[in-house]
Amino acid sequence: MSDLDQAQQRLLALHEAAQPSDGGDAVATLRREARAAFAEQGLPTTRMEEWRYTNLAPLARLDLAEPAQEPVDCPPPDVPAHVQFANGVRSEGAAALPAGVSIDGLGDGADLGQLAPAKEHPFVALNTAFLLDAARVRVEAGAQVDEPVRLDFATVGEVPRLCQPRVLLQAAPRSRATVVIDLRSATEQGGFLRNAVIETHVEDDAELRVVLLERSHPEDVVVTHFASRQGRNARLETHTVTLGGRLVRNDLSAVLAGEGAECRLLGLFLAAGDDVIDNHTLVDHAVPHGRSDELYKGVLAENGRGVFRGRVLVRPDAQKTDASQSNPNLLLHDGAEIDTKPQLEIHADDVRCSHGSAIGRLDPEALYYLRARGIDEPDARRLLTEGFAAEILAGLPVADLGESLGEHLRERLGALGS
Amino acid sequence: MTALLEIRDLHAKAGDAEILQGIDLTIQPGEVHAIMGPNGSGKSTLAGVLSGRPSFEVTQGTVRYDGRDLLELEIEERAREGIFLAFQYPVEIPGITNNYFLKAALNAHRKHKGLEEFDAMDFMTLVREKMKIVEMPKDLMGRSINEGFSGGEKKRNEVLQMLLLEPRLAIMDETDSGLDIDALRVVATGANHLRGPERGMLVITHYQRLLDYIQPDFVHVLSEGKIVRSGGKELAHELEAKGYGWLEVEPPAEGAPA
Numbered sequence: 044m045s046d047l048d049q050a051q052q053r054l055l056a057l058h059e060a061a062q063p064s065d066g067g068d069a070v071a072t073l074r075r076e077a078r079a080a081f082a083e084q085g086l087p088t089t090r091m092e093e094w095r096y097t098n099l100a101p102l103a104r105l106d107l108a109e110p111a112q113e114p115v116d117c118p119p120p121d122v123p124a125h126v127q128f129a130n131g132v133r134s135e136g137a138a139a140l141p142a143g144v145s146i147d148g149l150g151d152g153a154d155l156g157q158l159a160p161a162k163e164h165p166f167v168a169l170n171t172a173f174l175l176d177a178a179r180v181r182v183e184a185g186a187q188v189d190e191p192v193r194l195d196f197a198t199v200g201e202v203p204r205l206c207q208p209r210v211l212l213q214a215a216p217r218s219r220a221t222v223v224i225d226l227r228s229a230t231e232q233g234g235f236l237r238n239a240v241i242e243t244h245v246e247d248d249a250e251l252r253v254v255l256l257e258r259s260h261p262e263d264v265v266v267t268h269f270a271s272r273q274g275r276n277a278r279l280e281t282h283t284v285t286l287g288g289r290l291v292r293n294d295l296s297a298v299l300a301g302e303g304a305e306c307r308l309l310g311l312f313l314a315a316g317d318d319v320i321d322n323h324t325l326v327d328h329a330v331p332h333g334r335s336d337e338l339y340k341g342v343l344a345e346n347g348r349g350v351f352r353g354r355v356l357v358r359p360d361a362q363k364t365d366a367s368q369s370n371p372n373l374l375l376h377d378g379a380e381i382d383t384k385p386q387l388e389i390h391a392d393d394v395r396c397s398h399g400s401a402i403g404r405l406d407p408e409a410l411y412y413l414r415a416r417g418i419d420e421p422d423a424r425r426l427l428t429e430g431f432a433a434e435i436l437a438g439l440p441v442a443d444l445g446e447s448l449g450e451h452l453r454e455r456l457g458a459l460g461s
Numbered sequence: 462m463t464a465l466l467e468i469r470d471l472h473a474k475a476g477d478a479e480i481l482q483g484i485d486l487t488i489q490p491g492e493v494h495a496i497m498g499p500n501g502s503g504k505s506t507l508a509g510v511l512s513g514r515p516s517f518e519v520t521q522g523t524v525r526y527d528g529r530d531l532l533e534l535e536i537e538e539r540a541r542e543g544i545f546l547a548f549q550y551p552v553e554i555p556g557i558t559n560n561y562f563l564k565a566a567l568n569a570h571r572k573h574k575g576l577e578e579f580d581a582m583d584f585m586t587l588v589r590e591k592m593k594i595v596e597m598p599k600d601l602m603g604r605s606i607n608e609g610f611s612g613g614e615k616k617r618n619e620v621l622q623m624l625l626l627e628p629r630l631a632i633m634d635e636t637d638s639g640l641d642i643d644a645l646r647v648v649a650t651g652a653n654h655l656r657g658p659e660r661g662m663l664v665i666t667h668y669q670r671l672l673d674y675i676q677p678d679f680v681h682v683l684s685e686g687k688i689v690r691s692g693g694k695e696l697a698h699e700l701e702a703k704g705y706g707w708l709e710v711e712p713p714a715e716g717a718p719a
Contacts (some may be wrong), residue, residue: 080651206660407515415512416566416622417540426565430556430605437556 046103046136047086053107055082059174061109062397070152070174077161077171084165096350096382097321101290102264108204110173113320117199118229121447124195127179129229131196131206132178135329138193144185144220146194147179154179158270164294166266170240172209177209178220182251184215191221191254193443197237198227198263203234210241214249216274221252221440226259226267233262233289243271243279247301250278252440258451259288261316268294274432275301282439284337285312285320286450286455296325299361300332310339311435313452314347314379315459326368328375335365340435341377342428343373344459351383355398359390370400373431374423374460425456465490465630465661466511471522472686473510480506482686484524486588488630493662497674497697498683499705504547504665506696507683508634510661512546513539526630541573543629547619547636554606559618562606563588567625591624595651613644620651631655632663637671649674669701 044052051083058078085101087094110131117129121146123137141405149155155177161168178194180341196208212222226239237259245251259265265288273279285291297306306326314320326335339347351370372381385398405427432452439445462571468487473481480503488494498504510517511524513536524531531539554562567587568578579587588602595617607615616636623631652662652675664675670695672680680696681688690696690709700707 223484308556367691381535406552409552409554410516411536412548412554413562413566414536415540416562417537417569417626418565419537419569420535422565422569423537425714426562430554433556 047088047099049080050099050103050105051086054169054205054291055107055158057107061112061173061404063098064089064311067151070149070390073152073156074172074174075113077168077174080161081165081168081172084168085223087165091317093323094351097290097319099290099291101319102236105236105251105264106201107200107234110175110205110207113129117197120193120195120225120227121445122193122300124193124225127195127197128176128178128208129197129199129203131175131208141188141190141192143183143188143199143218144192145181145183145327146192147181149174149177150179155209155242158244158272159240159268166238167268169242170209170238170268173205173207173266174209177211179211179213181213182215182218182220182249185213185217186220187218191223192224194225196224196226197229198235198260199229201230201232203232206235206237206298208237208239212243212251214245214251214277216247216249219250221254223254223441223444224254225256226265227256228258228260228263229294230260233260235260235263237263237265239267241267241269243269245271245273245277245279246296247274248276249274252280253282254439254441254444255281255283255386256444256448257285257288257291257293258285259286259291261287261318262289264289265291267292267376270296270307271378272298272300273306276303277301278304280440281308282309282435283308283322284435285310285322286448287313287315288316288320289318291320293322295323297335298329299335300329303332304330305334306336308335308337308339309435309438311342312339312349313342313344313455314349315344316347317456318347320347323350323352325354325356326366328355328357328366330360331362331364333361333364333366335367337368338420338435340431341370341381341383342375342432343372343381344375348379349381351381351400351454352386353384353398354386354388355396357387357389357394362389362391362393364394364396365457366394366396368398371399372402373428374402374404375428425453428456446451462488464488464525465527466663467525469682471510471524473506474518474520474521475506475516478672479520480509480517480686484686484688486681486688488661488663490714491658492679493656493664493675493677494673495664495666495677495680496683496696497611497666497669497680497700502609502683503686505634508632508663508665509649511632512536537569540626541570545623545626545628545631547616547623547631547633549634549638551615553610555608557606558603559606560602563622563625566622570626574685575703587627588621591621594624594649594654595620595680597621606611610638613641616640616644617651620648624651624654626640627655628659632665634665635667637666637668645671645682646674669697672697684706
């Protein structure tokens with residue numbers, strides 16, 4: 044039996060031990076089917092095209108306790124959240140919800156799994172098999188919500204656990220809102236497996252911005268599955284910021300199902316130490332007049348490794364599609380590595396598509412300029428790296444986040460070897 | 462008195478090309494020296510070698526700055542010890558605001574001198590005062606370093622940095638190139654602000670025009686990596702009138718090849 048097979052068996056055994064049972068018959072069925080789907084699919088190996096560059100061996104080495112059942116103490120987030128989960132167990136958030144927004148729990152589970160079917164993704168199956176709670180966020184039709192809605196998911200405690208956030212975002216027609224999903228490690232203890240599933244519906248003429256923060260312990264294994272579907276003239280913006288993690292895999296897909304839909308996918312990742320950070324994205328242009336624009340920037344330091352695979356699919360009906368994609372990467376050290384692969388699949392003839400990826404080092408001329416003004420070389424390198432990241436951080440729709448993440452990044456960069 | 466800068470028999474290469482082929486030059490505190498010369502004569506190489514540009518290799522000779530071996534110092538050490546190079550082509554750096562950059566540079570200097578670092582308020586007060594001298598638009602401080610700046614704005618930004626950092630030896634590398642007369646006047650005003658008995662200045666230019674505004678004490682003509690003639694400020698006018706071709710037919714300066 045391979046290591047991954049054994050890891051799968053251990054996860055199934057955790058499932059036996061946890062015996063999740065709340066939530067009524069519909070949820071029980073969802074869980075049962077998902078468990079079967081996970082048992083059948085197993086954990087992906089590098090023989091599978093989608094996982095070619097990312098070996099799950101670090102996951103196989105984790106020694107995980109079962110998911111928490113009782114609320115646990117947790118250091119609060121920097122800014123009070125509207126709903127808080129610690130190790131997957133909910134506690135009421137400190138902040139009052141803005142008008143036009145509601146957050147519910149699992150409910151009958153009927154609206155879960157539509158965009159992220161357990162049968163197709165082993166990690167979605169794993170998440171669904173243990174389904175105990177969820178944050179179902181709904182923005183009412185026509186609501187214009189300025190205050191960002193904040194969801195906080197922390198891993199805490201001294202025992203590494205399986206922790207599986209589940210989110211459903213629904214932006215009803217003509218609404219406008221910003222949601223921040225903070226997936227953070229709030230413990231000195233590493234070795235957690237955080238496996239999040241986020242399904243997002245942006246209905247006709249709605250506009251939704253989602254900020255996905257992943258701040259993990261260097262020993263954590265993290266999988267985040269984000270699947271969205273947009274209606275007519277709907278606009279989605281995602282900002283995915285990933286700072287470290289032993290192994291991080293983000294699967295992000297945006298289906299532009301209504302005419303005139305537009306999405307912007309922005310990302311920033313920093314892989315240092317032995318981090319591996321893998322971003323897989325898919326933009327699916329299914330109908331005409333869609334626009335998509337994607338920019339992921341990678342910073343690879345020390346022995347960090349990054350993977351970017353951006354697939355843009357333009358289906359035969361999707362005439363007048365305008366799609367662009369770009370993945371610039373900055374390599375700071377010789378041991379760092381990035382595998383980048385933009386992939387356009389165009390099946391329509393009247394479209395405008397562009398893509399590009401780049402791998403570069405710090406500009407020696409810029410480094411010389413800063414040093415010629417008296418700035419130490421390590422500080423100059425850090426400044427230039429911050430400058431590279433600034434395009435994404437400055438574009439965050441929540442100003443205080445840009446600043447606190449900038450600080451966080453500065454600390455991380457300051458601690459790097461030269 | 463210790464010379465501010467003492468260059469002896471300086472040879473330097475860029476890749477395989479010998480660019481500087483034996484420069485001798487001494488600058489005393491309070492003096493302004495101009496270096497003129499045709500394109501490719503080695504003017505910018507000399508500026509680069511003095512500031513520590515990594516692409517040049519010194520193969521022979523010595524440079525002493527205030528009595529110390531300059532060539533042993535790192536780029537940032539030279540800067541903090543008071544050498545400032547105004548770049549011919551200031552570098553555009555996206556994502557870092559000019560404000561943040563200048564504050565970091567100034568505080569690096571202050572820290573080196575054992576002074577307390579400036580906070581945002583102290584810094585803004587000082588920078589506003591200096592910005593007036595170079596007539597610099599306020600919005601340039603909040604923008605990325607030199608990004609999208611016009612040619613004139615970039616050069617004003619160089620002189621602004623020079624005024625903030627108050628170097629003991631200011632080297633201006635063709636700061637006049639591509640400037641209209643108004644910008645030229647502003648840049649020269651900035652430079653003249655710095656003149657003083659403790660400071661030296663090395664003004665590199667292709668044209669005599671800038672030297673009408675920054676009056677040098679000495680003018681040197683560089684050709685094929687050597688100083689072929691030295692004189693007072695009248696030498697600049699002579700060059701302007703006769704062109705660099707004049708050097709080819711006139712007897713060379715002492716020590717230059719026949």
